[in-house]
Amino acid sequence: MSNKTLNYYNQHAQDFNDSTLNIDMSSLYGEFLPLIEPYGHILDAGCGSARDAIYFKQQGFRVSAFDASEKLASIASRNLNQVVEVSTFQTMNSQNQYDGIWCCASLLHVPKIDLPLAFLNLQNAMTNKGVLYVSFKYGDLEREQNGRIFTDLNEAMLENLIARLVELKIVKQWQSVDQRPDRKTEIWLNALIRKETEN
Structure with missing residues (x-):
């Protein structure tokens, strides 16, 4: 995450949580x-308010979470009633730990040049047969909007990224509209990706 984007989330953490x-x-x-x-054990990676981690915990899953923004991680810790780490996709170094990793609107702030490393770290962090969910704003640009840097992806770009990683296979890709009432024109690329090791 760029310093500009990180500063945005630290400055607007409460508003982002509320919205x-x-x-x-x-x-x-x-x-x-x-x-x-x-x-199973689910990691909410780039968890924001921890909205999704809260739901997974309510469904009986074991949950861990991190966010790059110190201010958001503090709010998320209170929401989730457990510690939310301050970390990034580029620095995560877990091995075979999670049955599922949830990256909802979070990888989209990783610079395009760093996405291969981020996906490698995610692959390494999952158990065999683990499942990764990712979402990106639909497109093919790196761009700045409202003080944040975004990396947009389309299906072909995501396929090219995953093809570099021998243990990851795309299960499904689909498009969806933003769930916020004022963002109905925004299209998202969603994907489910499974880890399958040889042994």
Whole structure:
């Protein structure tokens, strides 16, 4: 995450929490959670308000979470009633730890040049047969909007990224509209990606 984007989230952490905490994400949960073993360990990576981690915890999953923004991680810790780490996709170094990793509107702040490393770290952090959910704003640009830097992806760009990683296979890709009432014109690329090791 760029310093500009990080500064944005630290300066607007409470507003961001208030505007995202109660969005209905049930359609996306319905795609992801059936692929995770019951009571499995899910990482909410770039968790923001921890809205999704809260839901996963309520469903009986073990949950960990991190966010790059210190201010958001502090708010998320209170919301989730457990510690939310301050970390980034580029620095995560877990090995074979998570049955599922949820990256909802978070990888889109990783610079395009760093996405291969981010996906490698995510691959390494998952157990065999683990499932990764990712979402990006639909497009093919790196751009700045409202004080934040975004990396947009389309299906072909995501396929090219995942093709570099021998243990990751795309299960499904689909497009969806933003769930916020004032953002209905924004299109998202969603994907489910499974880790499959040789042994």
